[in-house]
Structure formats: structure tokens, C-alpha cells
Amino acid sequence: MDAHLLRTFVAVTRCGSFSRAADELGYTQSAVSQHIAALESDLGTPLLSRRPVQPTAAGRRLLEHAGPILVRLAAARAEITRMTQAPPDRLVVGVSPLAFVPEVVGANHVRVLPRVEVVTGVAQGTLDLGLVDGITAPSDPLNLPDVAPLAKAGVAERPLAVVLPADHPLAGRKHVKLADLADAQWIDAPESAIPLAQLRAASGTTGFRAALRYEGTHVPGLLEMATAGHGLALLPQTMVGGLPAVPVTRLVHRVERLTMPTQPGSGRSGVR
Template identity: 30%
Template sequence: MKSLRSQPDLKLLSTFLAVVDRGSMAEAAAALGYVPSAVSQHIAALERDLGVELLVRRPGSRLILTAAGRALAQAARRLFEATARFQDAAARIADRDIAELRVGAYPSAMSHLLPGVLAALRPRRRGARIRLVIVETHEGLPRVTSGDLDLLIAYRYLPEDPPTPSADWNVTSLGHEPLVLVAGPRPDARPWQLADCLAMEWTSGHARSPDRRLLHRWAGELGISPEVTLETEDLHSMLAMIGAGLAVGLIPATLLGEGGDRPRVERVALPPEAAPLHREILAVSRPGVRHPVVEELLALLAEALRGARA
């Protein structure tokens, strides 16, 4: 049995379909702009490649397809239809018409920053669907490199922490999210002062987490030693413990802006020498030009962060 070469000759297949559709080599040649002998040579070459007869040629009558010819015509049509769909998709991709973008974001961004931003973005998406994935920064970076995520919304508490620009990804700063020292409601209604909190328990991340290292660096500059006894990576758990009067801690300002059943907390007044704290919010993507919808999403996020700072 003779096998066809690994890649079909699309020119021969196109000529073959023209002959099938028009019923004669002369009409196919006129439609394709060939001389009849060229069409005959194409069909003969295709039959040689396949090792089967495709057309029964009878002088004075229309060509008749063999069983092999009918099967090939059906397969060739599917091939050309798939090729056309591929070319359309490739053209849309070249024009930045992407069906889906996968965006990863840390949990508090997903619950506090992104809902309003995505609602504002929806009329501008031009058909691109955004698939959201909740992922912490350190877990999301390799997923950007692998292509599993098109964009990662990340945070950085200290300048030396990742993500930093590299050959694997581009890093864009979207702005800074203020960190606010808060405590639970005070029974006597007096405002909290930092001195009131020094003997209390504090909540933060584990010993090597970015927020914990920032807390200790900031405390060292002020000459204080907060005792962290309630460790958690979940900011909502931190807020719940603070609201219950169990601890004080640094909370991103965006978490304090929602109403409803949010735990009631109060800001702690800091001394003038205390430097304001924040975490930097970043966009991480693979090198190259970003999709316009991504650029619009990042512009809206930057605007939301400016509102948080205000």
C-alpha cells in the first residue's frame, strides 16, 4: 500500500476539488486560470501520490468520481474548511481579538479591587472573556512563565522581594495600597494611640512572610517590639480577630472600605515619626506587547488604587 507524503499538496487538492465541483477538467481550468493540461497533470500527480484512481475519464462524458475520489473530496473539503477557520482565527489573533484571557490575582484583590474594575471593563472587552484564578503572588509567577496565566496581579511589601523584572516576565507598578494599623472598638471611645497597642497581641503572617518582615522593619525604626501571637496569611481572618478585640495589626486600606457585616475596627493614630506603610501592587506578564483589554484592565486598577490612597 502506497502512503501519501506527510503533508498533503494543497494545490493539487484544490485543483481536484475544482474538477469535482465543475465536472470537467476544462471548466476547472477556466475557473482556476490554468490550461487544461495543467489540471490533468495535477490530477495525475495526486493519483500517483495516493496510488489510487480518483476519476474515471470517458471521452465525451462528464468525469465520474471513484469511491476513493468521493472519500478524498469529502476529506479535502473538511481540510479546507478547517484551514479557513484557522486563517480567520489567526487574523483575529493578529488583530488582538482574543477569546479568553487568564488573569491570576491574590485573594483580597479578587474580593475588593477586581469586582468594581471588571464591572467597569465589561463594556470595553470587545468579546474577550476574562477567566479569573485566585492565586498568591509566589504561586502565580511560575504560572505566568509557563503560559498558564496571561496576567498576574501581584503585591510586594518590600522593594527587594519578588517579583522583580527578569527575562521571564515584565513587571509594571500599578500603584501603592496603604497599610493601616487598626484595633478593635475601644470601650471608652477614646482614639487609639500606638502606645496603647504596645502591650497588646498583634496579628500578622508567619515569621518569613513579606508582611511580617515589613512589620518588624517598621517597628525597628520606631524602636518598638510588637509581639505577634496570632499568625495567619488570610487577611479576612486577621480583620476578624482584630474586630473581636483579640489583636492589632496592619491591614490593607481596600479591606477597610467595605460596609455590610465587615468587622468594626478603628484606626490607630501613629506618631509623626512613623513612616506611612504600603504594599506595591504589580502587574506581571510575559515579555511582549500586551492585549489592549489587559492595558485597559491595568489602567482601571491603577485608578482604583489611587482612590484607595485618597
């Protein structure tokens, strides 16, 4: 399967248009149509319906494979490039919003990114180093997307706390189990708090219904929404300050450092 054809297919499905995909890729619309036709011929089945442009059942299944395949190809290219070229003067570090650990890097360019973009950025070579966070049992590694053979190391583990209004029935409790909060209403803030999907996975329960969607990485705004009663939010206890919050037992907020596997002569200054 030709990676160029696969990349065109992904662009068409994302754009929902052959012409917009052509503009994005720098091809003619005729070339895009030829790429899709060649890919469909290779696989022996239609991948896109044309009016409107959307993936068929086979196309949707191919999309599930396409993302990891293209990331792996980019990761392979990035790793070979790192082996054969001198390290750049600039150290670019990608950080997920709750993963700031300033003492572990000597960066001169920091990008705050969604968690999955930190992982793929390190794999593809657009980031020299990544700091990514999540919740685990103490000393357990994070469950990260398997996009490339990355080197991973834990750099911090912090207590977690549920932020809530001062008059909430749980306010004043010494601690709480996460599973006991599955039926509560939560703020769905995937980039400025622990994502609800991680809460379900960590607690082994369903629930954690979202009362409000909060998009962005502005943590102070999220804290105000939670203390005003719009829903609960789970954050590292160090970020809560003096706001009403209840510590969570048996789970920690973990930060891991991600790099490409170390190659001879590829050490980077400023990374400890």
C-alpha cells in the same frame, strides 16, 4: 545536571516516599530510584537518607537551588511558547488576596492565589497576567522573588491601617509608625493581611510576634478577629471600612502588574 532528575528529587523530598513520588510523576518506583541514584552519582554525594526518606545536608542545600532552577526552566519554555503561538482567547489573571484592582484588566478568568504563586504562575505561563501586592515606601517597587525576567509595573498605591479593638490604647490615634508596634501581638495571616515577615523587613526591626495563626483568604473573618482583640492586623485602609483602625505613616500598600516581557506581536487585548 539533568532537569528530569532534579524534578524527581524534588518530588521525592516533598512526598517523603519513593512510591508516592512515582505515583505523582507517573513513573515506576524503580525508575524513581534510578533517577535519584543517577543524580547522587552526578553530584558525588548522597542526597537522601532512605529510612526515613529525607534529604541529607547536601540534599537540603540542593533543594534551595532546585525550586528556582525548575521555575526558570518553565519560564523559558513559556516565553518561547508565547513567541511562537497565537494568544489564547481566554485571559487568565492571578491575583493575590489584597491586590484586587478590577479596572486594570479585562480578564475572563481570575484566580486568587498566594503571592508567590502569582509570581511563579506568570513566569511559568499558567497565568497571562498577575496582580501582586506588598508594602513599600511610596513609589518604591516591591521586593519580589527573582524567578524570571518579568515585566513589572505599579498600578496602585494605597494608605495602610492597623486594625485593632475599639478599646485598644492606640485607638483614636491619628497615625502610628510601624516600628512602634513591633512589640505588640499580631495575627499571622499571610494571605489575608500584610505578612509579618514584610512588617519586619519594612520596619527594620524584629518582633511582630504572632498571637494567632489565621489561614485562608477570607478578609472579613480576619477583621472580626482583629477587632475582637486576638491581635493586630495591617491592611490597605480601603479594606478596613468603618472599623477601628490607625493609619500607618511612611509606608504604602502597593499593587504591581506582572507579565512576561513583551514580544513583537504578543500584545493581549484587555490589559492596560
